[in-house]
Amino acid sequence: MTVVELSPFSMLVPLIASAVCALLPGRLWPWLLTFAAAAASAVIAAITLAAAMDGPLSYAFGNWEPPIGIEYRIDAANAFVALLVSAVAAVILPWAKTSVDQEVPERQGPFYALFLLAFAGLMGITLTGDAFNVFVFLEISSLATYALIAHGQDRRALLAAFRYLIMGTVGATFLLIGIGFLYMMTGTLNMVDLAQRLPELRDTATVEVALAFIVVGMGLKLALLPLHLWLPNAYTYAPSFISVFLAATATKVALYVLLRFTFTVFAPDYSFVALPLAVVLMALAIAGMVVGSWVAIYQANIKRMLAYSSVAQVGYMVLGVSLVSVTGLTAALLHMFNHALMKAALFMALGTIAYQVGSVRIEAFRGLGKRMPWTLTAFALAGVSLIGLPPTAGFISKWYLISAAVESGHAWLVALIVITSMMALIYIWRVLEAAWFRQPAEDAPAVTEAPLRLLIPVWVLVAANFYFGIDTRLNVGAATAAAEALMGGIPGGAP
Amino acid sequence: MRENGILRVIARFVIPLILLFGLYIQFHGEYSPGGGFQAGVVFAAGWILFVLIYGLDLGLKVIPERVMYVLTALGVLLYSLVGLAGVALGGHFLDFYPLLEDPHAAQQAGIILVEFGVGVTVASVMMLVFTLFARRRSWWDEVDAEADGEGR
Amino acid sequence: MEWLGHFNYWIVVVLMMIGFYGVIARGNMVKKILALNVFQTSVFILFISAGKIIGGSTPILREGVSAYSNPLPHVLILTAIVVGVATVAVGLALAIRIREAYGSIEDDRIAAQEADEENRQSEPSR
Numbered sequence: 001m002t003v004v005e006l007s008p009f010s011m012l013v014p015l016i017a018s019a020v021c022a023l024l025p026g027r028l029w030p031w032l033l034t035f036a037a038a039a040a041s042a043v044i045a046a047i048t049l050a051a052a053m054d055g056p057l058s059y060a061f062g063n064w065e066p067p068i069g070i071e072y073r074i075d076a077a078n079a080f081v082a083l084l085v086s087a088v089a090a091v092i093l094p095w096a097k098t099s100v101d102q103e104v105p106e107r108q109g110p111f112y113a114l115f116l117l118a119f120a121g122l123m124g125i126t127l128t129g130d131a132f133n134v135f136v137f138l139e140i141s142s143l144a145t146y147a148l149i150a151h152g153q154d155r156r157a158l159l160a161a162f163r164y165l166i167m168g169t170v171g172a173t174f175l176l177i178g179i180g181f182l183y184m185m186t187g188t189l190n191m192v193d194l195a196q197r198l199p200e201l202r203d204t205a206t207v208e209v210a211l212a213f214i215v216v217g218m219g220l221k222l223a224l225l226p227l228h229l230w231l232p233n234a235y236t237y238a239p240s241f242i243s244v245f246l247a248a249t250a251t252k253v254a255l256y257v258l259l260r261f262t263f264t265v266f267a268p269d270y271s272f273v274a275l276p277l278a279v280v281l282m283a284l285a286i287a288g289m290v291v292g293s294w295v296a297i298y299q300a301n302i303k304r305m306l307a308y309s310s311v312a313q314v315g316y317m318v319l320g321v322s323l324v325s326v327t328g329l330t331a332a333l334l335h336m337f338n339h340a341l342m343k344a345a346l347f348m349a350l351g352t353i354a355y356q357v358g359s360v361r362i363e364a365f366r367g368l369g370k371r372m373p374w375t376l377t378a379f380a381l382a383g384v385s386l387i388g389l390p391p392t393a394g395f396i397s398k399w400y401l402i403s404a405a406v407e408s409g410h411a412w413l414v415a416l417i418v419i420t421s422m423m424a425l426i427y428i429w430r431v432l433e434a435a436w437f438r439q440p441a442e443d444a445p446a447v448t449e450a451p452l453r454l455l456i457p458v459w460v461l462v463a464a465n466f467y468f469g470i471d472t473r474l475n476v477g478a479a480t481a482a483a484e485a486l487m488g489g490i491p492g493g494a495p
Numbered sequence: 496m497r498e499n500g501i502l503r504v505i506a507r508f509v510i511p512l513i514l515l516f517g518l519y520i521q522f523h524g525e526y527s528p529g530g531g532f533q534a535g536v537v538f539a540a541g542w543i544l545f546v547l548i549y550g551l552d553l554g555l556k557v558i559p560e561r562v563m564y565v566l567t568a569l570g571v572l573l574y575s576l577v578g579l580a581g582v583a584l585g586g587h588f589l590d591f592y593p594l595l596e597d598p599h600a601a602q603q604a605g606i607i608l609v610e611f612g613v614g615v616t617v618a619s620v621m622m623l624v625f626t627l628f629a630r631r632r633s634w635w636d637e638v639d640a641e642a643d644g645e646g647r
Numbered sequence: 648m649e650w651l652g653h654f655n656y657w658i659v660v661v662l663m664m665i666g667f668y669g670v671i672a673r674g675n676m677v678k679k680i681l682a683l684n685v686f687q688t689s690v691f692i693l694f695i696s697a698g699k700i701i702g703g704s705t706p707i708l709r710e711g712v713s714a715y716s717n718p719l720p721h722v723l724i725l726t727a728i729v730v731g732v733a734t735v736a737v738g739l740a741l742a743i744r745i746r747e748a749y750g751s752i753e754d755d756r757i758a759a760q761e762a763d764e765e766n767r768q769s770e771p772s773r
Contacts, residue, residue: 008588012575019571022564062581062589132723139730146737155748159757162741166670169683169734176690176727183720184697527707532725617729624736631743 003051008059008072010044010086011123013037018116022109027101030112035093037116041123042086049079053481058129066129067190073129076481080333081126081256083478088248088340089119091464092348095457096241099351103239104151111151115245118144122253131179131189131265134257135172138221141253142168145246152237160233167230171220175257178213181206182265194265207266208274214261215277221254224281224318225288228311235307240351243303248344251314252336259321259329263486272324281322286416288315293423297430303360305427306346309386312420313339319413320401327404329483330476335397337475338385341468342394345382345461349375352450352458365431367440371447376435378458383428385465388421392469396476506548513541521614525606531613538614539621551629560626563619570616577608655696662689674754676745680738687731694720694727 017037024030051057056075060066066073074082104111121141125134146168150161183189185206186197201207216227223231231251235243262271272278292312299305313335320332352375353368354360369376385392398417405413449455468475517538524530546554577589584593591605592598650657662685669682698720706718746752749760 005582005587012578012588016572016575016579019568019575022568060587063587063592132726136726136730139734143730143733143737146741150741150744155745156761158741158745158748159761162676162738162745165734165738165741166679166683170667170670170686173687173690177693180690180694180697183694183723189723528705532729628739628743 003047004057004059006044007048007051007057007074008061008127010041010048010082011120011127013040013044014116014123015120018113018120021116022113024109027108030109031093031097031100034112034116035090038086038089038093038119041119042083042090045079045083045086045123048074049076049083049478052076052079053478056485067188067193070133071129071190071192072127073192074127075485076478077259077333077483077485078126078256080478080482081253081336082123084252084337084340085119085122085126085249088344089245091457091461092241092244092248092344095348095351095454096244098451098454099240099355102355103153103241111148114144114148115242117141118148118245122249125253126256129191131182131191131194133189134260135176135179138172138175138257141250142172142221145242145250148242149234149238149246151239151242153239154237156233157237160230160237164230164234167220167227171217171227174213174217174220176217178210178217178261181210181213185210191260191265195267198266198270202270202274211262211266211271211275215258215275218254218258218261219284222251222258222318223254223311223314225284225291225311225315228288228292228314231311232304232307235310236301236304240347240354244344244347244351247306247310247347248340251310252340255314255317255321255332255336259332259486262321263329268324268487278322278324281318285315285318285322286413288312289319289416289420290315290423293420293427296427297423299427300362301360302362302365302431303347303350303354305431306343306350309424309427310339310343312424313343313386315420316397316401316417320404323404323408323410325404325408326480326483326487327400327407329486330479331397331400331404333479333482334400334475337479338393338397338465338468341461341465342382342385342392345458345465346379346386348458348461349379349382352454353379355454356450357445357447362430362434363441365434366438367435368447369432369436371440372449374455375450375458376432378455378462379435380428380432381462382465383432385469387424387428390469391466393465393475394469396469396472400476502548506544510541510545513544514538517541517618521610522607524610525603531610531615532617534610535614535617535619536621538618539625542618542622543625546625546629551626555626558619558622560623563623563626566615566619567623570612570614570619573612573615574609577605577612581605655692659689659693659696662686662692676742676752676754677739680735680742683738684731684735687727687734691724691727691731694724 014037017033021030021033024033048057052074053076056073058066059072059074061070061072064070100108100111118141121137121139121144124137125141128134128137146161146165149164150158152160179189182194182198185201185204186194188194188197198207220227235247238246262268262277266274289312292308292310292315296305296308296312299308317332317335317339320328320330320335322328350360353365353372356372356375357364357368381392385394388394388398398421402414402417405411405417517534517540520529520537521531521534524534542554542558545557579588581590581593582588586593589605589609591601593601594605595601666682666684666686666689670679670686673679673682698717700714700716703714703716704712706715742752745757749757751757751760
């Protein structure tokens with residue numbers, strides 16, 4: 001079996017496993033199957049990325065030659081995102097077992113089946129080379145995500161899931177309208193074909209409207225600032241495991257779709273000229289960075305604080321995109337990867353605290369530093385990465401972002417990035433201050449350190465934050481290749 | 496509504512026809528308009544009509560909820576297995592040509608099997624969705640009583 | 648009367664606006680979901696009407712017919728309809744669960760309850 005023939009299996013394995021998983025009884029088997037599927041998917045994605053660095057892979061489903069059939073077209077950009085999603089899933093699942101046993105004690109078969117569907121959907125979005133297929137997988141993963149969020153213990157999880165459903169469906173339908181206009185104008189849904197046929201039609205209003213619909217639709221899924229309202233509650237009230245997974249992957253995949261459409265389908269010299277996208281995205285990104293960080297400072301619920309911080313981090317990524325240069329895109333993709341590492345570590349540390357303490361509000365953190373030193377140290381170190389201090393992964397992506405800003409003549413952005421990083425310092429510091437410099441409340445329940453089965457995965461991710469901050473060959477290399485693939489218009493040159 | 500003689504008699508005539516029509520769409524899907532999605536929904540609609548007239552308890556005796564749930568997954572698995580058979584025989588996923596010697600027969604066989612999986616899943620999902628909503632009925636009765644009590 | 652020639656688009660636009668208005672303006676969750684469904688349906692009509700070729704026949708290969716309507720939008724929309732059904736099912740299921748948890752599916756009443764709860768509760772949310 002060649003790499004090309006293997007490549008779609010990083011999506012197919014979790015998809016097929018989800019059907020089996022729905023039938024499995026008990027607590028062990030569903031988890032075991034899910035973990036096996038995620039690990040297999042990650043291995044396949046890694047092999048695919050290694051092959052895709054040399055040039056795009058094309059896999060035709062059912063052997064129907066593209067553009068008639070559905071094609072998976074995998075270049076460095078989607079292989080990179082696919083590896084990110086599947087690796088995160090594989091790393092967090094060993095941690096998830098304990099947490100899910102506590103938070104979703106009943107009917108774990110369907111729960112893990114939903115997770116696998118959400119995961120397979122995200123993989124499908126990244127791998128596919130067919131515009132309509134993006135919509136289908138987007139809805140598969142979104143619908144599974146709504147149901148997963150509703151599994152949260154708090155009744156507000158239901159409201160969060162409902163509001164996400166309304167906003168997410170509107171966003172996906174906007175994407176569908178955009179794809180519909182593209183299909184009406186060009187008669188094709190294959191992205192490579194679209195990219196070839198659109199230049200002739202670039203001055204028509206329909207194509208401009210299509211671009212606008214797609215950008216707004218994906219902006220909703222991406223939680224770009226004015227469209228971010230679904231995110232904080234969804235992350236706050238979802239089960240811890242789902243918060244970790246969504247925070248690390250969902251918005252990244254939405255950003256990837258936005259990049260794929262603006263850079264590959266519509267060439268960048270069109271998207272950023274026909275509509276003032278560079279200015280709009282930059283303004284929204286800056287607003288997101290400032291408002292997200294600012295609101296995060298005032299949150300009493302730490303999970304919600306991290307959710308608002310995610311809104312700010314999405315701002316950094318979109319800022320990189322709005323610079324429309326290879327360095328800017330590299331910074332965006334790099335931050336995508338690094339942010340997944342730091343947010344997964346932070347949410348996992350937080351989930352560990354929720355498991356031991358039963359609360360994630362700031363009051364519950366008082367004096368916790370002495371009682372759960374390992375968990376809180378992990379939280380602090382992941383926080384350092386979030387703030388962006390060397391030698392962490394967070395520093396690398398901010399460094400690239402700053403160089404991209406300077407390179408494109410927006411030196412004033414440097415000040416802004418530094419200021420918002422300071423704000424991140426403030427909200428992370430609030431937690432650490434409560435944990436180490438406050439006395440626990442008198443009636444606080446006795447708390448001990450978390451079990452090793454929770455601590456080890458957290459520390460693996462924390463170590464990854466430092467590893468990718470020191471040895472940057474893998475993440476910077478892949479991100480640069482991905483950015484070049486995207487800037488090259490048609491993935492990896494002519495088909 | 497359930498005691499209405501006209502409804503009961505007409506339903507008795509119509510339901511078998513609906514189910515038959517569902518199966519017709521299902522098994523003609525490979526060379527004429529039709530296929531699993533439509534057939535599954537038509538088939539499920541026949542069952543839902545049965546439940547509306549004869550009650551959920553009787554309907555669940557025909558197809559228990561657990562069976563629906565299992566069928567939902569099995570349909571997807573049938574689809575996937577046919578797809579994987581293409582891979583195992585040296586083609587791509589969902590490639591039907593390697594299945595049989597004659598290319599036309601291979602396509603037809605592949606489409607019938609895959610669409611059967613789709614049909615089973617769609618029909619059982621529609622029935623399951625209906626059942627899960629309908630089982631809340633007793634709860635809705637309480638809600639209505641409550642609303643009457645408040646004089647609204 | 649050129650604008651009448653595009654009457655399918657007018658229907659799409661009107662339906663889309665009705666649906667979108669409902670999603671934004673209605674406080675009742677069931678109405679929100681139904682409005683969302685109308686909104687999605689307008690997009691289905693946009694796709695399907697684009698696939699129709701005037702004078703074209705049903706897309707089944709047979710003798711004596713040369714112009715066929717485009718079947719691809721139908722297939723795409725079949726998938727989108729399934730997605731729409733699933734969305735409505737999940738949305739209604741959530742609405743029922745919300746009714747059970749809050750005793751209401753009106754946005755403003757639930758918001759009032761939430762505000763009360765926030766004020767009362769400075770303690771953990773679990």
